Amino acid sequence: MTSSKPSAAVRPAPASYSPAELARRLGVSAPTIQRWVDQGHLKAWKTLGGHRRIDAESAERFIAGQGLPADLPAEAPPPLTVMIVDDNEDDRDVLCALVEEALPGATILLADNGFQALTSIGQAMPQLLITDIVMPHMNGIEMLRHVCGGSTVRPHAVFAVSSHTPQQVAGLGGLPEGVTLVAKPVQPAPFIEALRAAAR
Template sequence: MKEHPLSESHDDYCGTSYASNLLDLSVGTVQALVEKNELVAWKTQGGHRRISLASIRKYQLQHKLPSTPSMNPHRGLTRILIIDDDEPTRLMLKASFEQWGMAVDALLYDSAVDALLDLTSWKPHVILTDLRMPHMNGFEFLKSLSKHGLYRDIAVVAMSGLSHDEVIAEGGLPDGVQYMRKPVDMEWLRGFLDAVLILQKINQRPL
């Protein structure tokens, strides 16, 4: 993998997980493409891989792949970021959104670190995050998120099997974060997302 300077804006690159969603490939396949220099990438000082969106577009053209809608952040869908290290939970949530017929684009992450790094690239409207995860847990993620410039425009739901008292003992949640105890109450979540969509229309926030 060739090293490239971090000279591009946040909108010009993404993480490996986001790239795998854009290309509809596994993370391992994307990493292999980077190693073969078919995708332009570099690493941050913290050791996290960044991939050029321009090189992803070029790869799609070269291999006659359809341009991914997720690369256009203003295409009229509500963008939902799901962060949970439990794959069945991630897939269940995404499948439910599809079953409900919502105009939603869901991006799935098993790592809060990767999700935080890709936050500016994708600009989600809604974030659903677990609290108990390895490396960076949900409490740490939400603390970092609350300091982000996009935070005030994002509807955030924290999910966990922890009781409210246990959440408070861990330091609590930032103002504005909704808490939903697992197992996920899908009817509540559906109502919450419906309310988010209505408020977005009222406030005329671009999707």
């Protein structure tokens, strides 16, 4: 008499993701997901209600690092990666929109505190970093000291955005050398030009 063991239950993968769901999973902005769809890196469709859905299999391949088109030239440069660190959601949205306008095609990573940012910077190695100064748990100045203190993954350009005056920032300990202070509220035109210049 033979007996068969019951097979382990396997949780099925989701058939699809919404752009917001996939953005949260990857730690990027929803516009970045949309751009990857437009570039053909992710398969997507629209529901009858007009909502975009991302094919789960396509998303999993992309997450595993296999999602780039096979005909992408080997010498093609990697996309520019920008990290935005701010605990205020509205301010993050404003900065994200400005980066989208200044650097179309850039991958935007988001963090709401210094600890989270340090982990992401070590993994993603962004070329540009934009951070608030006053944040809970670890402020921007302390975070920047870790990033700029001889780290091999220091971004090429770093912007500290704050409503504090340069004198007030100095009173908090000052910014590391090479960090550009940008006053809040951010003036779009000069900031966009500064981002483009840094990317060049």
